[in-house]
Amino acid sequence: MHRFCSILCAAVTAVSAVPAIAADSTFEAVKVTAGETLFQAECRRCHSPDADHDSYGPPLENIVGRAAGSYQDYDYSTALEASGIVWTPAALRAWMEDNDGFMPGTKMRHVGIEDRTVQDFILAYLTSITTQDNSAISE
Ligand code: HEC
Numbered sequence: 001m002h003r004f005c006s007i008l009c010a011a012v013t014a015v016s017a018v019p020a021i022a023a024d025s026t027f028e029a030v031k032v033t034a035g036e037t038l039f040q041a042e043c044r045r046c047h048s049p050d051a052d053h054d055s056y057g058p059p060l061e062n063i064v065g066r067a068a069g070s071y072q073d074y075d076y077s078t079a080l081e082a083s084g085i086v087w088t089p090a091a092l093r094a095w096m097e098d099n100d101g102f103m104p105g106t107k108m109r110h111v112g113i114e115d116r117t118v119q120d121f122i123l124a125y126l127t128s129i130t131t132q133d134n135s136a137i138s139e
Helices: 001-042 089-102 116-128
Strands: none
Touching: 001 116, 089 116
């Protein structure tokens, strides 16, 4: 009977694990899609999401984990270039919330996104356009 139980229990565990995984990836996909819509509304007029296209602000491809002020050929403010920070999720949240308070002297106009859910969605999108492994930079 032990054998029967172990097969049945394994089957039950496997079945109950499947919806959780499916839900997680669905949530992630929904966050990325919502984040893309918000990015289009709040950021896109100044930022290209891919490095092949110039924009008024620096392109944001591979931004998560990137050193601030490091996109080549972009004419950054001295404040941003000399900041020495890395764009971790926490730094990106602080930037979205109050960029000129977080970094006085930046030339990016104040955006002021205080809603944490909106920040989460935009972060999910920025993570989705980060395909390069930037972990060496954030060490
Ligand atoms: C009105 C134009 C404008 C809007 C809107 C805007 N930005 Fe910017 N952004 C800039 C400019 C200009 C810079 C360069 C700032 C500097 O050099 O001080 C910048 C810089 C940045 C940087 C630093 C990039 C780097 O290479 O270090 C990040 C990250 C960023 N913006 C994210 C965002 C996000 C996310 C949004 C939307 C929520 C947004 N920006 C909206 C103009 C804008």
